[in-house]
Amino acid sequence: MTALTPPERVAIVEVAPRDGFQSIRDPLPTADKRRCIEALLDAGVTRLEIGSFVSPKAIAQMADTGDLVAAFADRPGVRLSALVPNLKGAELALAHGIREVVYVVSVSESHNRSNVRRSPDESLEDLGRVIERLRQTDGTRLRLDLGTSFDCPFEGTVAWQSVDRVLGKALELAGDLPLEVALCDTTGRASPYQVADHFTRLRERHVRPGLDWAFHGHDTFGMGVANALFAIHHGATAVDSACAGLGGCPFAPGATGNTATEDLIHALHGGGVETGIDLPTLLEAADRIAALPGGQTASHLRQVPRDRVS
């Protein structure tokens, strides 16, 4: 038995502006989104998935992503990223000043088709083009989100070998481009030991300079915090979460609720882990986000008497 010791620091990637807002059907006023993002930055958030450069026909809620990038791109010390489903999205993101492009491929065929209407291999082909485009712009980096890395709403449990296959191809394409790979528990059904197993096996097989690992989870099955900590113990240096637990995946039935940033922060700060985030201020941001019309939130910390939070 080895004692589970906390790492010195974990990077929190706040995804409420993308995965969270996206779960709200009726487009929110851009000014409201800006106030929420300001509140997140006030709390010390330094990595922010600010939106998605997708067709407004597909997701109307993301139509103002360019405006949000423009509003926050010059904030010192803030690392913005934006999700893109294809080369066109990547072009738009770069044109708007985004330097970290989040590209999603779902490991499971049926989820990838449901999400972006093509096979994982077709998504990988397009990833090749995105990578070529990123190479032409200095200072760019890629965040690769491997959706359904543990479980698929249509196909059930996903084997690590399936993740390995998609990841291997993506890494071949990426060459030496700075890259953070996120294993995404899209449905929230992964168990902590499965998270540990996938991280262990994949990190053993794929080692190269400039390759970092991250975890993206949902708390649907109550595994949110445990899965994140198990991922961290097995090499993830960044974890996605959404303030107030806003979110869900519109294409993954039953996948309500990103893991709440405040819950994760409570867990990490309890071990003295540095996150740069001030929890009481983050809870003010969570209150603001929870007050947005049409949102579904899932935060434990917000329900605790505020004087019990530190």
Added chain:
Amino acid sequence: MTALTPPERVAIVEVAPRDGFQSIRDPLPTADKRRCIEALLDAGVTRLEIGSFVSPKAIAQMADTGDLVAAFADRPGVRLSALVPNLKGAELALAHGIREVVYVVSVSESHNRSNVRRSPDESLEDLGRVIERLRQTDGTRLRLDLGTSFDCPFEGTVAWQSVDRVLGKALELAGDLPLEVALCDTTGRASPYQVADHFTRLRERHVRPGLDWAFHGHDTFGMGVANALFAIHHGATAVDSACAGLGGCPFAPGATGNTATEDLIHALHGGGVETGIDLPTLLEAADRIAALPGGQTASHLRQVPRDRVS
């Protein structure tokens, strides 16, 4: 980095009949409780904290504990325990056929006074008398619940040294009596790394044959599953949980919701850990428990489409 590997087996101590029912103010009909307990046993539960031998004036809901013990004491393969606040309770428990007595001492002075109206040292004195009484009956064992082992609703964070002081005295009193010590996160505010730290330090300091370790947690802060798994990794061989997440501590403000047994089982079975419990059948018991009038439940698994649970 050492891979977090699952243990072969974890004992689940189902506490819904005690910690859960106790949180419901108006006494439930004994027949309803029996049906809930039958449903739990159908699901494969083998350890059950069935009630509490306390004054009915203090907790009216526990007045029928003797009847419940009588109804289930002869079930083969089922290990019943009952909570007692003092020697009188222990006498009653033994007279009703209980062979595992759960004695609670809160580490924090103010919580112990709020809970049983005496200081921890006074509780320990009485524990000495309970232990003497247990020694006179063959086949008895003690479960020592150390309440507020991590956090107190009145005093805040509890240092491991404070737990150590109470535990050390209790172990002196216990001698070689078979004993399971549960570190209890009464408020749910413990962080996983704090759980890891307390288990590591206390298990290093207290080693003797017949001493087992357990964890009792609440999911109030969203740490329920993570805390349980961290405890297991650091030597807990048994974990308390309540089916449907029924419960809370009436004397710990904001402490709503024992960790739901079904959430914990999902986490454990995902790592191939044996628990002896059938999850779909347990969810039927959870539905029955959640339908009880006046109960507050907090289960993630129950909210997931049933065909996603296995």
